[in-house]
Amino acid sequence: MAENVDKLTVLIIAGLAVCGTISGLIIYSKFLAINDVLHEYITVDGLQRDFLIHLPANYTNNATIPMIIALHGGGGNAWDMEKLTNFEFNKLSDKYRFIVVYPNGIGRHWNDGRNIEEYYAQRENINDVKFISKLIDYMIEKYGVDPDRVYLTGMSNGALMCYRLAYEISYKITAIAPVAGSIPLNIYNNETPRGSISVLMINGMNDPLVPWDGGYIHFGDKKLGQVIGVCETASFWAQVDNCTPVKSKEYLPDTDPNDGTRVWKRVYINNTSSMQVILYGIDGGGHTWPGGFHYLPQCIIGRTSNDIDACKVIWSFFSHIRKI
Numbered sequence: 001m002a003e004n005v006d007k008l009t010v011l012i013i014a015g016l017a018v019c020g021t022i023s024g025l026i027i028y029s030k031f032l033a034i035n036d037v038l039h040e041y042i043t044v045d046g047l048q049r050d051f052l053i054h055l056p057a058n059y060t061n062n063a064t065i066p067m068i069i070a071l072h073g074g075g076g077n078a079w080d081m082e083k084l085t086n087f088e089f090n091k092l093s094d095k096y097r098f099i100v101v102y103p104n105g106i107g108r109h110w111n112d113g114r115n116i117e118e119y120y121a122q123r124e125n126i127n128d129v130k131f132i133s134k135l136i137d138y139m140i141e142k143y144g145v146d147p148d149r150v151y152l153t154g155m156s157n158g159a160l161m162c163y164r165l166a167y168e169i170s171y172k173i174t175a176i177a178p179v180a181g182s183i184p185l186n187i188y189n190n191e192t193p194r195g196s197i198s199v200l201m202i203n204g205m206n207d208p209l210v211p212w213d214g215g216y217i218h219f220g221d222k223k224l225g226q227v228i229g230v231c232e233t234a235s236f237w238a239q240v241d242n243c244t245p246v247k248s249k250e251y252l253p254d255t256d257p258n259d260g261t262r263v264w265k266r267v268y269i270n271n272t273s274s275m276q277v278i279l280y281g282i283d284g285g286g287h288t289w290p291g292g293f294h295y296l297p298q299c300i301i302g303r304t305s306n307d308i309d310a311c312k313v314i315w316s317f318f319s320h321i322r323k324i
């Protein structure tokens with residue numbers, strides 16, 4: 001009898017363990033289905049650098065594939081970037097077949113060239129340009145990324161990093177789409193872009209952190225380095241790319257009349273090379289990702305526009321551009 005009870009106990013425990021494992025697997029696979037990312041590492045300058053990779057549902061590595069690298073904002077990380085974008089890049093990746101990579105900065109910041117003492121990455125002069133360059137090589141080698149379709153986007157500190165990368169390694173990047181940032185003044189004053197590159201910018205005209213007209217970036221009372229103005233940034237790249245304005249700015253439909261914002265668009269094109277510079281100005285918009293997650297109270301970051309979805313606008317822009 002005792003033996004039978006013991007056997008029963010073992011069976012129950014084994015059964016529970018199996019059930020637990022199965023339910024764990026179901027939960028895990030459900031989690032993967034929504035948020036299926038790989039977490040990988042490379043070593044750069046002796047530092048272990050990590051990043052998340054979202055492969056499209058239909059991924060095979062027997063054909064080349066485009067890639068978007070999405071850089072998180074200051075104080076955030078790779079997971080926050082997925083959340084900020086409402087996982088929309090991942091959904092688009094599944095639909096249109098491209099890879100999304102979310103790298104992590106060191107100490108939650110990128111070394112965008114502002115030389116901010118408070119940020120470890122900038123105080124220690126972490127070579128994030130080299131990291132992203134090596135990351136591109138790694139993704140080409142391991143996952144079959146098409147070197148002619150490497151795209152870069154980023155939010156805030158990640159947007160400023162996009163500009164630095166566009167200056168320094170444009171030969172490895174096909175196009176950039178920075179959101180809520182403009183060119184760091186140090187980079188603008190001290191560097192010359194290595195080459196031309198297509199640029200899509202999305203900026204809130206009422207951004208309380210990164211001023212539309214340029215100057216000091218503010219977070220509360222803190223001054224966090226300087227940038228040039230948004231329109232100046234667009235004109236600068238238009239000049240680098242020999243683009244001319246197609247027409248004056250045009251307002252887009254007020255899709256969400258209750259969000260306190262209106263979106264307008266200004267387009268510059270080079271008719272010979274097909275290079276483009278496009279600026280989306282968000283009238284009433286703050287330090288936010290249009291269509292994305294509103295990550296802090298409106299009194300700190302301003303309004304999020306829902307008139308456009310930044311991820312869809314950015315992918316639509318990238319999808320038509322190849323390296324020339």
Ligand SMILES: [Ca+2]
Pocket residue numbers: 254255256257258259260261262306307
């Ligand atoms: Ca609106």
